[in-house]
Amino acid sequence: MDGLIIGQQCTLCGKCLEVCPFDALELIDGRIQVNANCRLCRLCVKHCPEQAIRLQTSASVVDKSEWRGIMVFGEYGDGQLHPVTIELIGKARELAGKTKMAVSVVLVGHDLGQTADSLLDYGVNTVYVYDDPALATFRVDVYANVLTEIIGEMKPSVVLIGGTSLGRSLAPRVATRFRTGLTADCTQLDIKDNTDLIQIRPAFGGNIMAQIITTRTRPQFATVRYKVMDSAVKTVRTGKVISRSIPSDLLKSRLEVVRIEKKDALPSITEADVLVVAGQGVRSKDDLVLIRQLADRLGGQIASTRPMVEKGWLDYTRQIGLSGRTVKPKLIITCGVSGAIQFCACMNAADLIIAINRDPAAPIFRIAHYGIVGDLYNVIPKLIQRIEGSAQYAI
Amino acid sequence: MNILVCIKQVPGTTKVEIDPANGVLRRDGIASKMNPYDLYALETALTIREQHDGLVSVITMGPPQAEAIIREAYMMGADQGFLLTDRRFAGSDVLATSYTLSQGIRTIGSFDLIICGKQTTDGDTAQVGAAIAEWLDIPHVTWVRAIRTITERGMTVEKNMAESIETVSIQFPCLITVDKDIYMPRLPSYKKMIETNNRTITSLSLDDLPDQDENHYGLNGSPTQVERIFQPDDSREQVIWDDAMDDGADKLFTVLINEKYIRT
Numbered sequence: 125m126d127g128l129i130i131g132q133q134c135t136l137c138g139k140c141l142e143v144c145p146f147d148a149l150e151l152i153d154g155r156i157q158v159n160a161n162c163r164l165c166r167l168c169v170k171h172c173p174e175q176a177i178r179l180q181t182s183a184s185v186v187d188k189s190e191w192r193g194i195m196v197f198g199e200y201g202d203g204q205l206h207p208v209t210i211e212l213i214g215k216a217r218e219l220a221g222k223t224k225m226a227v228s229v230v231l232v233g234h235d236l237g238q239t240a241d242s243l244l245d246y247g248v249n250t251v252y253v254y255d256d257p258a259l260a261t262f263r264v265d266v267y268a269n270v271l272t273e274i275i276g277e278m279k280p281s282v283v284l285i286g287g288t289s290l291g292r293s294l295a296p297r298v299a300t301r302f303r304t305g306l307t308a309d310c311t312q313l314d315i316k317d318n319t320d321l322i323q324i325r326p327a328f329g330g331n332i333m334a335q336i337i338t339t340r341t342r343p344q345f346a347t348v349r350y351k352v353m354d355s356a357v358k359t360v361r362t363g364k365v366i367s368r369s370i371p372s373d374l375l376k377s378r379l380e381v382v383r384i385e386k387k388d389a390l391p392s393i394t395e396a397d398v399l400v401v402a403g404q405g406v407r408s409k410d411d412l413v414l415i416r417q418l419a420d421r422l423g424g425q426i427a428s429t430r431p432m433v434e435k436g437w438l439d440y441t442r443q444i445g446l447s448g449r450t451v452k453p454k455l456i457i458t459c460g461v462s463g464a465i466q467f468c469a470c471m472n473a474a475d476l477i478i479a480i481n482r483d484p485a486a487p488i489f490r491i492a493h494y495g496i497v498g499d500l501y502n503v504i505p506k507l508i509q510r511i512e513g514s515a516q517y518a519i
Numbered sequence: 520m521n522i523l524v525c526i527k528q529v530p531g532t533t534k535v536e537i538d539p540a541n542g543v544l545r546r547d548g549i550a551s552k553m554n555p556y557d558l559y560a561l562e563t564a565l566t567i568r569e570q571h572d573g574l575v576s577v578i579t580m581g582p583p584q585a586e587a588i589i590r591e592a593y594m595m596g597a598d599q600g601f602l603l604t605d606r607r608f609a610g611s612d613v614l615a616t617s618y619t620l621s622q623g624i625r626t627i628g629s630f631d632l633i634i635c636g637k638q639t640t641d642g643d644t645a646q647v648g649a650a651i652a653e654w655l656d657i658p659h660v661t662w663v664r665a666i667r668t669i670t671e672r673g674m675t676v677e678k679n680m681a682e683s684i685e686t687v688s689i690q691f692p693c694l695i696t697v698d699k700d701i702y703m704p705r706l707p708s709y710k711k712m713i714e715t716n717n718r719t720i721t722s723l724s725l726d727d728l729p730d731q732d733e734n735h736y737g738l739n740g741s742p743t744q745v746e747r748i749f750q751p752d753d754s755r756e757q758v759i760w761d762d763a764m765d766d767g768a769d770k771l772f773t774v775l776i777n778e779k780y781i782r783t
Contacts, residue, residue, distance in 0.1 A: 265658055289680045293661040296649035305742035306613050308644035327643050329533035334748045341742040351779040378658040383686040422780050494774050498762020506768030511781055
């Protein structure tokens with residue numbers, strides 16, 4: 125197990141006793157000793173004028189039975205919970221069920237309202253809440269202090285963090301503090317009977333998958349890709365919410381968030397995750413509104429084939445094809461696109477291709493994963509209606 | 520300004536294959552290159568140097584052949600280069616890689632600013648930069664898409680989040696990872712190649728680092744282990760519906776829910 129080592133340089137100046145927020149250091153028998161209160165916050169390491177204190181880790185295998193439970197980082201920002209949190213809870217419950225462990229969520233932010241309580245609907249056993257003005261914006265050093273504190277105390281076996289911009293900035297700092305394994309951007313997770321987490325992730329741009337385990341250390345950190353795991357379903361509420369705080373010293377940051385602006389500029393079609401493509405099956409420029417609406421509802425962008433650009437209906441920056449852009453979105457829906465080779469060659473690497481076309485012999489159906497042989501003027505309005513009728517659509 | 524850029528040599532293509540005989544990556548015959556995202560990091564450093572003076576150093580960890588990318592960095596304008604190379608570094612994961620780099624950085628000096636690319640094209644983790652910052656106990660900002668101002672004490676940068684742009688000010692010393700397109704990387708220059716032909720590249724092995732404990736490096740120092748690698752299964756079965764027989768909109772709606780593009 126990791127611990128603090130007080131080196132011979134120690135002059136018994138007592139600085140560490142002053143800065144320790146947990147009363148974990150004591151002067152006993154003429155030397156500084158570390159007691160069980162230590163949370164490895166390292167304030168003493170930082171403040172020791174003699175640099176006599178360091179964090180020692182052992183290469184030996186940790187006692188896995190001391191580390192129990194699945195902890196989920198609840199990502200909260202801009203007044204709402206990030207949906208990846210519910211996906212992580214869903215996966216955490218599955219892993220916890222297999223190993224008879226509990227699921228906890230750590231919710232960090234300010235003015236969190238009913239968010240913590242609402243998480244109990246998803247079968248979470250404990251929600252730990254850190255609500256403080258100093259946590260209102262994401263500052264990685266302070267958020268890392270919070271996570272370090274709760275993990276040090278609760279000793280979860282697994283810590284799941286969303287593979288978001290925020291999560292992938294935060295997770296490495298915390299995992300490093302515990303000198304333990306971190307597997308980035310996982311797309312599949314399972315767990316062995318001995319609580320080793322089976323982590324599967326893509327590498328080489330998705331051309332290779334790697335299965336990774338953390339056998340000697342705990343906790344096991346994984347960041348998990350957004351929109352891959354199934355969201356947790358609501359169940360009987362049995363859990364509880366616990367409010368927590370950490371010493372103000374650990375809320376001091378070397379970062380300051382000056383401003384947060386919503387992105388207004390639309391990403392280009394080469395960057396968009398979702399594209400809805402208008403082809404010659406669209407009969408008039410005004411009808412493009414249908415394609416736009418569908419793109420909007422799916423949080424995507426409108427794109428087009430070459431003829432649409434030549435007619436002047438859409439800007440050339442929206443054109444997919446050899447004379448336009450090559451795209452690799454997660455989802456592409458082609459509407460009334462026949463699928464000329466110049467077009468298909470520049471979009472067939474998309475993760476999911478859905479084609480709508482009246483002609484069953486259209487070449488686009490050769491590369492589509494899902495195809496609808498039908499009139500886009502019939503299919504798309506109904507689809508938009510269905511989406512709008514559902515509780516909420518994706519961001 | 521004393522700036523350090525962390526760079527990595529990666530395979531020249533991501534279209535790699537697994538040898539079915541032994542289950543390892545086929546690397547032979549694949550040319551290597553500098554991780555493309557590192558070019559943006561290096562360009563950022565060179566641009567800052569033009570405006571604020573200072574020194575641009577590069578560091579990489581890898582086999583002796585990784586010297587090639589330090590030469591390339593010289594051709595773009597880097598002042599000095601360091602190669603961390605030792606058999607005992609082999610098999611490093613995020614933790615061991617970031618630790619080794621941080622030890623190397625401590626050895627070669629102190630820097631106001633460390634810059635990394637946003638990720639590599641082989642490992643794709645995007646997590647080594649932040650881990651280096653933690654080992655060095657300095658603050659970091661990831662996915663920086665623009666640098667607003669630089670003063671003696673720190674800098675203000677724009678950070679690219681999924682749905683917002685955050686303007687963040689950060690104190691020196693610090694680490695940033697930069698997004699693609701922050702600046703257009705300059706091309707290596709023939710003139711610089713001639714100039715830097717004889718410039719030394721400093722090699723560092725484990726014996727040169729402050730922490731000599733072999734258990735902290737390479738496979739020993741890596742808590743994660745790769746159990747197996749495999750080619751992804753992309754044999755998705757094709758489904759075609761006839762709108763006249765099935766309700767196409769209904770079928771698509773279900774597909775979009777299952778694929779998580781619609782939440783209910």
